[in-house]
Amino acid sequence: MSTVTLMLLRAVMVMRDGPADAGRPVTNEDPDAVSMTVAYRHDVHKLRGRTHAGAASEFRGIPVNQDVPLYADADAALLSRPRGEPEQTVPAHDSPRRLPLLDGEVTALEAVVGDIGDAIFDLVRIDDPAALHRAWLDASVPALFSESRYYPFTSAKYHTLLVAALLDNYRAVSPFGDVYLSVSTHAGEADPRIVPHRTVLTTASFALHVTADPVGPAARIGSRPTQCFGDVWARLPAVPFDVDARRCWRVLDGQLRRLRSWSTALQYIEAFCNTVGHDDAAATSTRWWA
Amino acid sequence: MTETETVPGVEAEAESETEAAPASGRRIQQLLFALERPYMGNPYYVSGNALHAAVARRVGEATRRALHVSHGVFVPGEYGSPTEGEISLRGGQKLGGMLPDVEAYEDLFVHRDPAQRWLTESRPREAANTHPLQRYGHDGRVAFASEMQVGRPAEKRAASRRVPWYVQCYVHADDPAVLPVATDALTGIRVGGARNFGFGELSVVDTQVVDVDALAYGALEAADAHELELVSPFVLETEFPGAADQSVPWWWAPGKRAATGELRRRTERLVAGEDVFDLETVDHGQVVPYAGADPVATAKNGVLRVGTHSRFGFGELRVRPARGSRVPAWRERRAGGGG
Numbered sequence: 051m052s053t054v055t056l057m058l059l060r061a062v063m064v065m066r067d068g069p070a071d072a073g074r075p076v077t078n079e080d081p082d083a084v085s086m087t088v089a090y091r092h093d094v095h096k097l098r099g100r101t102h103a104g105a106a107s108e109f110r111g112i113p114v115n116q117d118v119p120l121y122a123d124a125d126a127a128l129l130s131r132p133r134g135e136p137e138q139t140v141p142a143h144d145s146p147r148r149l150p151l152l153d154g155e156v157t158a159l160e161a162v163v164g165d166i167g168d169a170i171f172d173l174v175r176i177d178d179p180a181a182l183h184r185a186w187l188d189a190s191v192p193a194l195f196s197e198s199r200y201y202p203f204t205s206a207k208y209h210t211l212l213v214a215a216l217l218d219n220y221r222a223v224s225p226f227g228d229v230y231l232s233v234s235t236h237a238g239e240a241d242p243r244i245v246p247h248r249t250v251l252t253t254a255s256f257a258l259h260v261t262a263d264p265v266g267p268a269a270r271i272g273s274r275p276t277q278c279f280g281d282v283w284a285r286l287p288a289v290p291f292d293v294d295a296r297r298c299w300r301v302l303d304g305q306l307r308r309l310r311s312w313s314t315a316l317q318y319i320e321a322f323c324n325t326v327g328h329d330d331a332a333a334t335s336t337r338w339w340a
Numbered sequence: 341m342t343e344t345e346t347v348p349g350v351e352a353e354a355e356s357e358t359e360a361a362p363a364s365g366r367r368i369q370q371l372l373f374a375l376e377r378p379y380m381g382n383p384y385y386v387s388g389n390a391l392h393a394a395v396a397r398r399v400g401e402a403t404r405r406a407l408h409v410s411h412g413v414f415v416p417g418e419y420g421s422p423t424e425g426e427i428s429l430r431g432g433q434k435l436g437g438m439l440p441d442v443e444a445y446e447d448l449f450v451h452r453d454p455a456q457r458w459l460t461e462s463r464p465r466e467a468a469n470t471h472p473l474q475r476y477g478h479d480g481r482v483a484f485a486s487e488m489q490v491g492r493p494a495e496k497r498a499a500s501r502r503v504p505w506y507v508q509c510y511v512h513a514d515d516p517a518v519l520p521v522a523t524d525a526l527t528g529i530r531v532g533g534a535r536n537f538g539f540g541e542l543s544v545v546d547t548q549v550v551d552v553d554a555l556a557y558g559a560l561e562a563a564d565a566h567e568l569e570l571v572s573p574f575v576l577e578t579e580f581p582g583a584a585d586q587s588v589p590w591w592w593a594p595g596k597r598a599a600t601g602e603l604r605r606r607t608e609r610l611v612a613g614e615d616v617f618d619l620e621t622v623d624h625g626q627v628v629p630y631a632g633a634d635p636v637a638t639a640k641n642g643v644l645r646v647g648t649h650s651r652f653g654f655g656e657l658r659v660r661p662a663r664g665s666r667v668p669a670w671r672e673r674r675a676g677g678g679g
Contacts, residue, residue, distance in 0.1 A: 307384075
């Protein structure tokens with residue numbers, strides 16, 4: 051590791067050490083040596099219904115459940131869940147399966163995939179980090195699980211994508227305070243712009259990124275990680291859909307201003323866009339969201 | 341800002357944030373309504389215009405002319421404890437279903453933030469604060485249900501819990517004699533779409549009068565820099581007959597704003613009888629640096645709202661100490677947060 055890199059990294063860590071994080075040690079990890087694949091494989095135990103303590107270090111020969119460096123996992127968790135000892139928030143729900151907010155229906159796993167293990171294996175065995183990122187963006191299986199059975203409305207899928215985005219920013223020596231939520235749209239094209247590891251959500255017409263290098267409308271996330279999605283969303287200079295044109299987008303916009311948990315909010319956008327769709331003709335024909 | 345004209349039905353508030361406040365007597369009356377039936381109107385809030393129109397049928401001519409109505413903010417009836425100010429709750433009270441005592445300026449906004457950050461973390465906060473959506477009618481129009489069921493999986497039916505929804509707003513008057521408005525008359529008003537079919541029915545559950553000038557403004561006085569949060573949209577251009585367009589107030593620090601991007605704009609619609617007027621607004625929820633000299637006076641004016649259409653809830657501002665964190669690092673869980 052070069053001396054300059056090390057000094058930069060130390061500077062980052064010092065800046066991130068607010069009073070609340072006084073116990074956080076200065077890290078000696080070399081950001082260049084951190085592999086992005088760790089981020090996508092670190093929570094496989096959640097998809098398999100295991101606790102962190104009971105997690106195996108390998109899944110069908112793939113190393114999984116390793117610690118994510120640079121505090122990316124801990125910081126991403128704080129974006130979606132309270133700090134401190136977890137509490138059971140839905141007493142009747144003691145399961146790793148995610149509770150959906152949009153329609154309240156819990157999808158049976160069997161209806162989605164034949165073999166849950168095969169589906170997870172397909173998702174984590176990819177070696178190319180950029181391809182791994184794409185696979186997670188498009189994945190549906192991790193969205194069936196919550197980050198924690200204590201907070202069943204959170205999403206393991208979007209927690210993982212947030213971990214990867216933070217890790218990639220931290221590797222580039224961007225402290226949390228320099229990270230933005232940014233939006234991009236590509237009208238008329240199948241895929242909006244996708245930035246490897248930093249794109250945390252894609253729909254048919256827009257993408258959201260967590261990045262220190264925003265292009266287009268962006269709002270700073272804050273000085274330190276905490277549950278504040280609605281605040282950041284409300285401060286965006288532009289939202290990626292036309293709230294003036296259709297009431298359904300105003301409904302979505304209004305809901306997003308109410309949500310504080312990041313993974314819950316990103317999962318809500320995915321579910322909402324899948325339900326409502328982006329095809330104006332179809333939407334008009336049903337008039338569900340007129 | 342001198343181009344603002346007073347027009348019938350639309351109030352032109354003084355634009356100068358340094359305008360001297362009256363010695364006392366600026367009172368607001370907070371109202372908390374229970375949402376009795378599903379609501380099919382504006383998803384962001386019940387507009388002050390809709391509330392004004394609904395209330396106007398129930399009150400006398402003098403009150404109708406004098407009344408200024410804020411936007412109605414949706415609140416889940418759930419347990420929690422405030423994160424700011426000095427409000428103390430009796431244990432076990434559902435903060436969403438009551439109006440807490442207001443002693444400091446910050447207390448005015450406990451319910452007026454869509455994130456409702458007082459909600460306790462020991463309950464599924466995101467589920468409680470997300471509008472439950474329902475589809476109605478042959479065309480499947482989307483409405484907000486009047487209550488949320490938490491724990492809805494079919495096999496858990498016995499363990500489900502209901503969270504009722506409320507709407508919080510406040511009124512003030514040119515003529516202080518008309519306050520407080522008798523709330524018995526307001527129960528049963530209906531707002532939003534399909535209200536002639538019973539949708540959007542509200543009933544008053546709590547009300548209290550607050551003297552805006554008598555509140556504690558210590559947090560603002562102690563800070564050396566401030567920022568403004570737009571609690572409701574600020575009207576820039578209007579189709580409303582006779583009402584003049586406005587520009588962004590100079591004390592919103594336009595120079596500093598460039599660093600964080602342009603202000604987001606949004607079109608609102610003002611319904612007056614058969615007519616619908618488009619309003620170009622600066623959208624609510626945004627935060628701008630404050631460049632004025634008297635944050636406390638601006639704070640008081642912001643409660644009573646600024647700009648054209650302030651009578652109907654537009655232009656509500658909140659002043660905050662700059663760089664103040666909106667989310668406490670690790671708040672002690674207080675009594676009253678459990679349940």
